[in-house]
Amino acid sequence: MTAEWRPVRQSRTHELVLERIEERVLAGELKAGDRLPPERELAPVLGVSRSALREALRVLETIGVLVAQPGRGPDAGARIVRNPDDALGRLLRLHFALGSYRLHDVLEARVVLERSSFEAAAEHASAQDLDEAEALLDRMREPGVGAADFNDLDTRFHVAIARSSGNQLTSTLTSAVRESVRPLILRALETAEDWPATAAALNAEHTELLRLVRAGKGAEAADLAEVHIRGFHGRLVDENAPTEQEQEREREQEEEGRAGADR
Incomplete structure (x- = not known):
């Protein structure tokens, strides 16, 4: 799955990460319920730092399209959701x-x-x-x-x-x-x-x-x-x-x- 992600340009990094995730949602490649790869895997394939990736994920949490569950195990990580209200x-x-x-x-x-x-x-x-x-x-x-x-x-x-x-x-x-x-x-x-x-x-x-x-x-x-x-x-x-x-x-x-x- 991680091989499908493409690196982003370095300027305004977290915004470019958001654009990349948005592209995949609009293309139907990411849907509600899907999990993102772990930060340690996703940051390198996008070509960004983990701090920039976390900033982008926090924005997605704020606008109600992602929930991040810290820790380890099957429920840990970031998951796409539908929570607009x-x-x-x-x-x-x-x-x-x-x-x-x-x-x-x-x-x-x-x-x-x-x-x-x-x-x-x-x-x-x-x-x-x-x-x-x-x-x-x-x-x-x-x-x-x-x-x-x-x-x-x-x-x-x-x-x-x-x-x-x-x-x-x-x-x-x-x-x-x-x-x-x-x-x-x-x-x-x-x-x-x-x-x-x-x-x-x-x-x-x-x-x-x-x-x-x-x-x-x-x-x-x-x-x-x-x-x-x-x-x-x-x-x-x-x-x-x-x-x-x-x-x-x-x-x-x-x-x-x-x-x-x-x-």
Whole structure:
């Protein structure tokens, strides 16, 4: 197997290692479940140092396409996997925190994705899928549930509906977008003036959403999903809207960034 690997150029070594591995994935020569050769074998045939190889493997772990198991034995080493949900959620959360995306942009993305999810779930979701969503709602309705647990269950409910839609990409994107604003939504829940009333109102909408999906009323479920998201999430957008001075500063920074890129 190692004889099939070709050496890489030495400039930007770890990036070139990534390119080589990506080539093999795109060519179908590496698939989920396949193991990479041990570092001591792979580094020489690629013509790179083991430290450069490890750097490339760490990047692949971060983006959710590889898991490395240290030690010896049949389970040791690096293995190709498919785990995009956590990786995309982490990536979007960091970029949102850095200001790469506005809260309004995240809101609109959620609306588009979840309208699609709820409408498709009304047509494709199995009884087992919907029973699992119902179980999450039962836990959200429990007396005394705190904001942190509620936020976790809320996220899982929306992701469960997306998964039941039959579109894995929509499910992954829904999970990533919802995860990106999880800390902000949690802070809003924790600072709600009347937490029991807030939880009850959100649960009432969740309950109706699930009822519509069970009844196969996809268009109505999609409309209510948008109202639901624009309600609570929309208030976050209004509360966190930048001032005119902040908007002007953002425009100046964008112009400086474009000017730097042109140079």
